[in-house]
């Protein structure tokens with residue numbers, strides 16, 4: 236199977252590409268390198284291109300006889316989405332609509348789509364199951380929910396077959412240590428704690444310690460990036476085996492507080508992160524924990540990394556070995 240991976244030079248994309256190739260897929264990475272890293276693409280065919288470039292997209296689908304697409308290429312920062320909504324609607328909605336047009340015009344109807352826990356907003360109960368209400372509290376979540384709805388309509392009318400995966404908190408790195416998380420600016424907790432342990436930040440801010448949780452800090456569901464990537468392999472195989480369009484949560488099912496993540500990182504590194512309590516970050520729900528029962532049952536997905544320290548240890552290997560990330 237020849238697979239186009241948009242955003243394959245990004246964090247989750249590059250890990251998934253490796254797993255798709257290990258499973259026997261032939262991958263073409265398609266990335267505009269705005270946030271992705273050329274050095275994160277190791278052995279795959281690479282096309283530098285934008286999802287708005289219909290001609291290049293169409294040529295790429297034809298030239299490499301692509302039969303499915305895994306679509307990561309998107310903006311994904313909640314905070315930025317609130318101040319630059321136009322960028323987010325343009326890239327994540329208009330860009331994805333364009334990709335869908337080019338796919339359908341070229342007879343490619345299988346798609347694995349990156350969605351997010353942010354589609355749920357403030358959930359009424361925990362853990363979150365797929366059918367619970369979708370009330371995103373930020374623009375990023377709204378762009379992904381819009382596309383989920385569009386894909387459901389295209390599935391009904393144009394024969395699109397898609398699986399949308401709603402990611403909870405991706406972290407960790409391939410144990411090989413040669414690819415990992417490298418965002419500019421970095422906003423995610425695990426890499427920021429590790430940078431604080433390395434003394435590479437002014438100090439970590441804990442966004443709020445007055446939430447109704449066991450230690451007052453927010454609880455999230457941290458899932459290893461390779462477990463997330465493996466779900467894409469299973470989703471794609473399911474589509475090739477005739478599985479219809481569907482939507483799945485992807486999390487570990489275990490919630491950790493911000494303070495617990497810091498303690499785990501300090502235990503793994505043997506270092507102390509300089510940190511201070513700061514005001515809450517707007518739009519942060521107190522608790523986001525996934526039920527991933529549906530994907531376990533339907534696709535046989537099973538996370539390999541359950542223990543938070545083992546997840547952080549893989550991220551630590553990457554950060555210690557590459558303190559400045561990929562070469563820029």
Ligand code: UDP
Pocket residue numbers: 313404422423424425427439440441442443453454455493516519
């Ligand atoms: N967080 C924090 N300080 C930071 C970054 C994040 O306290 O510098 C908290 C954040 O409020 C949330 C959790 O860590 O409760 C995970 O945030 P992250 O940005 O990694 O992922 P998100 O949950 O927004 O997808």
